[in-house]
Amino acid sequence: MRTPIVLCAAAIGLAGCVTQGGNIYPEPIPGSITYGGQPRSKLTKAPVGSWFHHRFTDQYGRTVEETYVIQPDRSLLLTQRLVLEYSVHSH
Numbered sequence: 001m002r003t004p005i006v007l008c009a010a011a012i013g014l015a016g017c018v019t020q021g022g023n024i025y026p027e028p029i030p031g032s033i034t035y036g037g038q039p040r041s042k043l044t045k046a047p048v049g050s051w052f053h054h055r056f057t058d059q060y061g062r063t064v065e066e067t068y069v070i071q072p073d074r075s076l077l078l079t080q081r082l083v084l085e086y087s088v089h090s091h
Contacts, residue, residue, distance in 0.1 A: 026081045031056040032066055034078055042074040051079070062086055 028035040033054050046052075048070055055065045063085035068076045 025078055026066075028078055029064075029081075030059050031064065032078060033068060034076055038075050043070055043076075044074065046070050048072050048074075055084075058083075 033039055051067055051069045053065050053067055055063065058064045062083050065082045065084055066078055067080040069079050071077050
């Protein structure tokens with residue numbers, strides 16, 4: 001009897017991980033490498049499946065770090081975004 005309850009709870013939990021449109025990865029924002037589409041230059045020497053970080057300041061003045069993975073077609077997949085520093089503005 002516990003198994004169906006555990007499976008239902010797991011399904012509900014996983015459903016919460018999916019963002020709008022069924023995409024589990026973050027959408028590019030201004031400053032992202034893939035904002036506006038894939039870059040024209042391809043990373044030809046980096047192995048497929050390797051990853052790297054990209055750090056930039058977003059439109060709100062926050063420091064953001066994104067993680068990208070190189071796909072088999074040499075495109076970049078944005079897999080994670082972390083806001084590392086919040087900006088405090090006085091009004």
